[in-house]
Amino acid sequence: MTERHPGPAARRGAVPVVLQDYLRRLDAAARALPSGERQDLRARVWTDVAAAAGPAPTGDRLARVLGELGPPEGLVPARAGGGPGGLRDPAVVHLLGCSLLSAGITGVIGLVRVWRAPSWPRRDAFVATLVVLAGAVALPVLAPVHPVPGAVLGGLGAGAPLAGVLLGVVLLRARRQ
Known part of the structure; x- marks a missing residue:
C-alpha cells in the first residue's frame, strides 16, 4: 500500500486556490498602478484576509472573507487612461x-x-x-x-x-x- 502525499494546496503554508484566484484577479486589475502601490494593495489584502480568516482558515471561511472584501477590481483605485481618480502628476x-x-x-x-x-x-x-x-x-x-x-x-x-x-x-x- 503506497502512501499518498498531500498536493501543493494541502501543504502547510500553501496559498489556498480561492485566495490565489482572488489575488490573480487583483493583480490583473492593478497592473496599471505603479509597482509600489500594487505591492501595498496586495499586502493590505493579505493582512485583511489573515486578520479576518484566522490562523487556519477553511475554504468556506476564506470565500466568505473574500466576499466581504468585495470584488478585487473594486479594491483598485481607478487610474487615468480610462478611469477616474488617482493622484495626478503636479x-x-x-x-x-x-x-x-x-x-x-x-x-x-x-x-x-x-x-x-x-x-x-x-x-x-x-x-x-x-x-x-x-x-x-x-x-x-x-x-x-x-x-x-x-x-x-x-x-x-x-x-x-x-x-x-x-x-x-x-x-x-x-x-x-
Whole structure:
C-alpha cells in the first residue's frame, strides 16, 4: 500500500486556490498602478484576509472573507487612461505654467509629460493640447504680429500657461474628491 502525499494546496503554508484566484484577479486589475502601490494593495489584502480568516482558515471561511472584501477590481483605485481618480502628476501643471519663463521649453516638456503620464487621462491631455494650439492660432489672428513668432508666442507663451491653469483646476478637484 503506497502512501499518498498531500498536493501543493494541502501543504502547510500553501496559498489556498480561492485566495490565489482572488489575488490573480487583483493583480490583473492593478497592473496599471505603479509597482509600489500594487505591492501595498496586495499586502493590505493579505493582512485583511489573515486578520479576518484566522490562523487556519477553511475554504468556506476564506470565500466568505473574500466576499466581504468585495470584488478585487473594486479594491483598485481607478487610474487615468480610462478611469477616474488617482493622484495626478503636479509637475505637468508647473511645467506648462512656466512656459513663458523658459522660452517655451517647459511647455513642450509639459505637453509630452501629460500625454505620457499614466496618471493623467487622455481627455485632459487632449484638452491641454487644444488650449496650447488655440493660443497659437489666436495671437496671430487677434494681434498685429507676424504669424510664425505670433504662433510660437501665443501657443507657448499664452496657451501653455492657460493649459497649466486648467490642469491645475482639474488636479485640485481630483484631490478634493
